[in-house]
Amino acid sequence: MITIAIAKGRMQDSALSLLARAGIRLSEEAVNSRRLALTDETGQYRFIFVKPADVPVYVEHGIADSGVVGRDVLLESEADLLLPLDLGIARCRIVVAAVDPEAMTNVQGMIRVATKYSQIASAHFGSRGIPVEIIQLSGSVELAPALGLADMIVDLVETGRTLRENGLTVIDEIAESTGRLVVNRASYQLKAGEVARLVNALKSTL
């Protein structure tokens, strides 16, 4: 049996429908229940539903053999995982946004950056040699510039609507993010056949 950790929220529905197209289905009743660990109709796959940031943790420790999670989460966690498949779901961009499109040159003194993604943000500015002060938030990051907490933000953008409504413009794009299939290194060797079956089943739907 292969255990698959699914990131709850944004990714969950598209991940489950992709898996269903690959022939790996959960019963209606199971999906609607509030249980966090479920087995598929064939009994070959077990699903666990966890917060996105916890998917790499479960998979890296081998508690889950595999997982579906966004690249944004993977970049932030720096977990040591295999990434055999880009599922192309929940596509979005990780961007730098600010009220002033010229903020990069106009800010006086140290630039303050509010974000949920402190690793990605510090790597991005660090690689450009721009010293910044990172302010770690856990949500509603778009508020920070308007209220004067930060000069700019690093955040995920799908349509750009939230940014616009909060008066922010994208000033730089860091990376594109899509849902990825991740696999534990030990499972990849020890359950090679089952993992290959899962990868191929998903690949055939893309």
Place this chain on the structure above:
Amino acid sequence: MRYYIGAEARLRRMVEDVAMSVFEGWNYEEVITPSVDYYDLFEQGMGQREAQRGFRFTDNDGRLLTLRPDVTSSVARMAATLLAERPRPLRFCYAASVFRQQTQSHAEWRRENTQLGCELIGTGGKPADLEVLRLAAEILSRLNLESRYCITINNVEIFNGVAAQMSLDTPAREQLRRLIDTREADELQRFLTTYGNGETRVFAQPTQLIGKRNVIEAARCAIANQRSVAALDSLDELWTEIESLGLEDSFEIDLGDVSSLDYYTGLSLKVFVHGAGASVGRGGRYDGLTGSFGRAEPAVGFVLNLDALTEVLGRKVVQD
């Protein structure tokens, strides 16, 4: 930080005793190296990036010391200096703690781990490679992990030969290595569309890098450069020996194991056990290492992680 109490400590001691008695049976002499040594030693032995994960502090005179992050560096230096005159080959084994700074979230997060390891110095080629593989297999089978473990083997020169043909700059080579290591099929395809040649198709399908003899045969169809062909030949011969020992069910070839290219110079191996989320051992040939201590000679060895093995075996007892 981990305490072992009573039954757990006995189990851990038993695992250590099994490994050390197997080593002894193959005429490996135990060696005890200093737990604190000058940082330079480990930077020479492991390379800067790995050595910097050691806990470092200064001596009274300001020189940089470190808690040993590995044992191999010390053994290699010992062989090249203290034991320079001793007839070869040298066989050494150890059970020793190593200390590394770890990121908390990672699966191998413990700062202190005990390595059960061996080094075979001064003899190269297939017999030496085979000897350490047999040692590893024997320890695992004596621990009743028969059919629950898998040792993957590769020869890093296969990748090195192909990469040399591509004449990539250092960052591009590192990107290729990373994409193969993490099996990122889509990005790999894109990378190879730009930089690839006829030979690189060997790495294009990450799922096909793992297997038995068929992997070597598939690679032969794609690869023509001498360096990689020589490496494939030696992997092929090693596999033949593994088959003739009846060990092929416990071994896999993984041409995608390119995780420590700077360190290994030929054979590389990783040990996986059901119930452990990360590899519980690794090793390979490092012919370049003793040279950095003034006496270049072939060397091969591996380490098993005592704490990881104890954990797996402890859980197995509970399950059984």
